[in-house]
Amino acid sequence: MKNQTFNTAIKDGHYISVDELEPGAGEKCGCFCPECGQPLRSNVTAKSPEELKVPFKNHFTHIDTSTNCDGGVKKTKIHLLTHDILKNAAEIKVPGIPLGQPSSLTYQQVFFDSTLSSTLSDVYRPDLIIENQHGHQFLLAVDLLTETAKKHYRKHKMPVLQLDVSGYLSDAEEDVKVPEFKAVILENIDVKSWIGSRKFLEIANSNGIHPVSQSAGKIWKSVPNMLLIGAGLVLGALGITQWLRKK
Numbered sequence: 001m002k003n004q005t006f007n008t009a010i011k012d013g014h015y016i017s018v019d020e021l022e023p024g025a026g027e028k029c030g031c032f033c034p035e036c037g038q039p040l041r042s043n044v045t046a047k048s049p050e051e052l053k054v055p056f057k058n059h060f061t062h063i064d065t066s067t068n069c070d071g072g073v074k075k076t077k078i079h080l081l082t083h084d085i086l087k088n089a090a091e092i093k094v095p096g097i098p099l100g101q102p103s104s105l106t107y108q109q110v111f112f113d114s115t116l117s118s119t120l121s122d123v124y125r126p127d128l129i130i131e132n133q134h135g136h137q138f139l140l141a142v143d144l145l146t147e148t149a150k151k152h153y154r155k156h157k158m159p160v161l162q163l164d165v166s167g168y169l170s171d172a173e174e175d176v177k178v179p180e181f182k183a184v185i186l187e188n189i190d191v192k193s194w195i196g197s198r199k200f201l202e203i204a205n206s207n208g209i210h211p212v213s214q215s216a217g218k219i220w221k222s223v224p225n226m227l228l229i230g231a232g233l234v235l236g237a238l239g240i241t242q243w244l245r246k247k
């Protein structure tokens with residue numbers, strides 16, 4: 001497993017293929033491992049296949065050659081494949097919120113966003129975001145989230161649909177059967193679950209068919225206002241008591 005080579009990394013918060021890099025960048029390519037977050041060396045040749053004495057493919061390796069990390073090749077593949085499947089569809093079946101009936105979400109946009117996960121220590125991949133025609137977004141976690149990650153996304157008030165694809169990640173050798181995987185992503189609700197408190201999901205649900213980050217955000221933002229009003233009432237009551245005592 002040591003010093004395994006692979007061809008997709010993270011650069012500036014985005015997935016990048018090694019073939020997009022210039023030769024010579026090497027350790028200064030600014031690329032990081034999608035799996036462990038460690039810096040990578042890009043190995044890119046400018047020579048044509050005829051000039052090369054031995055067959056060579058552009059690739060990444062960890063700068064720290066003692067690592068046992070395999071670069072998360074399988075997970076990267078699943079992540080990118082899911083993105084492509086969703087990009088070419090417009091509807092995904094999801095468990096209903098919060099009562100569990102299945103429903104379908106229509107959406108317009110699918111993209112990777114690294115801003116949410118950037119402050120999370122155990123996630124290096126950009127998040128897969130799905131957005132509907134009203135600009136409401138939710139995150140699709142193409143894996144089982146750790147407790148730290150769940151807490152992190154709750155803090156961001158980003159609704160998260162967790163997709164359990166562990167069956168596809170465990171078998172390192174066999175290639176993913178795309179039509180089967182596509183059916184799982186788009187049709188299967190048994191492998192999907194919403195992450196978040198019931199109350200949050202209920203608020204979200206009342207704003208549309210699925211959790212709505214912006215509207216939910218407004219409700220959360222009003223909490224400090226309610227605290228201020230509460231504090232005002234208490235102080236007012238104290239004032240009246242003092243005034244009555246003086247009389």
Ligand SMILES: [Zn+2]
Pocket residue numbers: 033034035036037038062069070071072
């Ligand atoms: Zn790594």
